[in-house]
Amino acid sequence: MAHSLVPEDSSGWRSPSQDTMLLRKGRPTFGSDPDLEAGLASASSATFCLNGRRVEAQITKSGITLTQAPARWLIWRSRLPSFLPFHEILGAAASKRALPWQWCCWAAWRPPAHGIDVHTFRRKRRKPCLWSPVAWRLACQDEEVAKQWAADINEAVSDISCRPRTLLVIVNPWGGCGRARRVWAGEAYPVLSQAGVRCVVVDTRHPLHAKDIVAALPMHELELYDGILAVGGDGLFQEVLDGAAALRCGADAQRAAAAAQLRLGHIPGGSTDAAAYSMHGTRSAACAALHAALGDSTPLDVMRVDTGDGSHRMSVCYATYGYMGDLLHTSEAMRWLGESRYPLAGALTLFRGRSYGARVSYQSAAPDALKAMCCQHQCQRCSVSASASHASLGLHSPAAVTEAPWTTVEGRFKSIMAIVTSCRSDMSPEGLSRNAHLADGRLHLVLVHQCSILEYLKFLSLIPTCGINMEHLPYVKVVEATAVKVQPLGEESHWNVDGELMPHNEVAAHVCQGAVQVFSRGIEVGHPDCA
Numbered sequence: 001m002a003h004s005l006v007p008e009d010s011s012g013w014r015s016p017s018q019d020t021m022l023l024r025k026g027r028p029t030f031g032s033d034p035d036l037e038a039g040l041a042s043a044s045s046a047t048f049c050l051n052g053r054r055v056e057a058q059i060t061k062s063g064i065t066l067t068q069a070p071a072r073w074l075i076w077r078s079r080l081p082s083f084l085p086f087h088e089i090l091g092a093a094a095s096k097r098a099l100p101w102q103w104c105c106w107a108a109w110r111p112p113a114h115g116i117d118v119h120t121f122r123r124k125r126r127k128p129c130l131w132s133p134v135a136w137r138l139a140c141q142d143e144e145v146a147k148q149w150a151a152d153i154n155e156a157v158s159d160i161s162c163r164p165r166t167l168l169v170i171v172n173p174w175g176g177c178g179r180a181r182r183v184w185a186g187e188a189y190p191v192l193s194q195a196g197v198r199c200v201v202v203d204t205r206h207p208l209h210a211k212d213i214v215a216a217l218p219m220h221e222l223e224l225y226d227g228i229l230a231v232g233g234d235g236l237f238q239e240v241l242d243g244a245a246a247l248r249c250g251a252d253a254q255r256a257a258a259a260a261q262l263r264l265g266h267i268p269g270g271s272t273d274a275a276a277y278s279m280h281g282t283r284s285a286a287c288a289a290l291h292a293a294l295g296d297s298t299p300l301d302v303m304r305v306d307t308g309d310g311s312h313r314m315s316v317c318y319a320t321y322g323y324m325g326d327l328l329h330t331s332e333a334m335r336w337l338g339e340s341r342y343p344l345a346g347a348l349t350l351f352r353g354r355s356y357g358a359r360v361s362y363q364s365a366a367p368d369a370l371k372a373m374c375c376q377h378q379c380q381r382c383s384v385s386a387s388a389s390h391a392s393l394g395l396h397s398p399a400a401v402t403e404a405p406w407t408t409v410e411g412r413f414k415s416i417m418a419i420v421t422s423c424r425s426d427m428s429p430e431g432l433s434r435n436a437h438l439a440d441g442r443l444h445l446v447l448v449h450q451c452s453i454l455e456y457l458k459f460l461s462l463i464p465t466c467g468i469n470m471e472h473l474p475y476v477k478v479v480e481a482t483a484v485k486v487q488p489l490g491e492e493s494h495w496n497v498d499g500e501l502m503p504h505n506e507v508a509a510h511v512c513q514g515a516v517q518v519f520s521r522g523i524e525v526g527h528p529d530c531a
């Protein structure tokens with residue numbers, strides 16, 4: 001059932017933009033013909049006022065070049081872009097209102113009464129992966145020029161084939177203690193609207209509703225949607241992932257094939273949001289929406305976690321037993337405290353000082369020369385991700401995909417963790433596992449053997465600075481594996497999978513390399529704009 005977070009028309013569609021973006025024509029304006037391009041380029045140059053500076057703007061095949069007129073007398077110089085690539089532009093809209101201070105670049109008696117708002121984004125200087133939406137207003141005096149430029153820019157942008165046209169958006173109204181709805185309406189929707197993306201918004205009504213919605217999508221809707229956005233926490237994203245995996249593993253081959261084409265996205269609106277944080281390097285909802293609106297795509301590893309009672313879950317972050325399981329179990333009773341329930345439950349669990357007996361078996365991952373490489377945009381290690389058909393095989397079956405030998409360890413453990421991606425959060429911005437990659441088909445198995453409360457406190461306190469790579473602590477062992485099985489011996493804890501409790505404690509988990517495509521481009525660590 002669609003809900004009115006934003007205005008919609010009678011057909012149930014949101015009306016993302018009543019502007020030129022929805023009047024796109026299919027034919028590209030900027031073809032590969034050099035003569036055509038040269039002609040257009042010369043026809044598409046004009047003088048505008050941008051942030052009080054006079055600029056010569058020109059439309060080229062790949063974007064808009066902006067050349068500032070020299071003005072040595074200016075003491076204050078604003079930092080203006082010299083090039084706006086189309087693949088980073090959401091859309092453009094002709095606008096009538098000119099900012100008063102823009103008048104200063106023209107004679108006062110002829111103020112630029114018209115303009116074009118070019119919607120794009122800006123990277124934070126010291127953190128290139130943190131994007132914030134920005135609108136550059138190119139002001140001019142001629143209304144026709146403004147309208148023509150907006151139409152030309154929108155036509156060029158609409159030719160980018162990876163851009164989504166229609167998205168299914170699933171919002172958990174209770175995610176992050178009600179934050180998810182605000183995040184959607186205030187941060188994510190405006191970005192998608194500027195890009196002309198149609199959004200069909202559905203609120204969840206009960207736990208596992210998101211999984212049911214996705215798993216029940218009929219063929220005509222699967223063909224309509226370019227992707228699904230989960231607006232909420234990690235639990236909601238995991239449910240959407242579960243639903244998509246159920247579709248892909250279903251008996252209907254046509255629906256399975258259509259589901260494999262869907263890209264998933266996480267708009268962070270929960271309490272921790274490790275999935276979005278790990279994919280983009282930031283917890284910004286606007287940034288996640290920008291990746292979706294621009295049509296970014298990257299493969300993501302999925303860990304299938306099967307329990308002894310026959311149920312299973314898909315995870316993109318972690319599955320942990322022992323301390324983190326107890327912590328989640330304790331914190332669930334304190335939901336009314338919001339995000340502050342986690343440190344409180346953490347302290348209570350720590351001082352209980354429990355450890356649990358278990359038999360742990362794992363299949364080691366093959367050694368890799370690129371091991372030390374950090375995962376980032378265009379990551380070499382992730383580029384050899386598995387083909388979609390191979391990944392679907394792993395999603396389908398509880399059995400591990402490789403034939404590698406199993407190693408077994410038995411003992412008492414404070415904590416057992418299987419971490420698939422970096423698992424970034426506000427507590428650990430660089431991630432629990434710094435060497436983890438988005439799509440290398442490996443998990444990091446962390447075994448924290450029985451130790452004193454103080455020793456475990458030391459382990460916890462080192463996580464924000466060095467993650468789980470603590471070879472110097474004799475009671476911590478980290479191995480790269482592809483599959484793991486855990487059988488509890490004696491008193492049992494709880495399994496915490498991406499912040500959700502599992503119903504049974506005998507668990508087998510394996511990684512499906514690059515099993516889903518997500519709206520992300522990996523983490524940008526450097527960019528010429530930020531030099």
Ligand SMILES: Nc1ncnc2c1ncn2[C@@H]1O[C@H](COP(=O)(O)OP(=O)(O)OP(=O)(O)O)[C@@H](O)[C@H]1O
Pocket residue numbers: 172173174175176177204205206207208209231232233234235236237239269270271272273274498499500
């Ligand atoms: N309408 C609803 N009413 C009650 N529970 C819901 C509803 N929709 C989803 N849920 C459940 O709420 C749980 C938590 O949701 P979600 O992950 O979105 O938020 P969160 O717990 O605040 O964030 P995080 O998982 O990042 O800590 C999920 O397990 C989901 O099944």
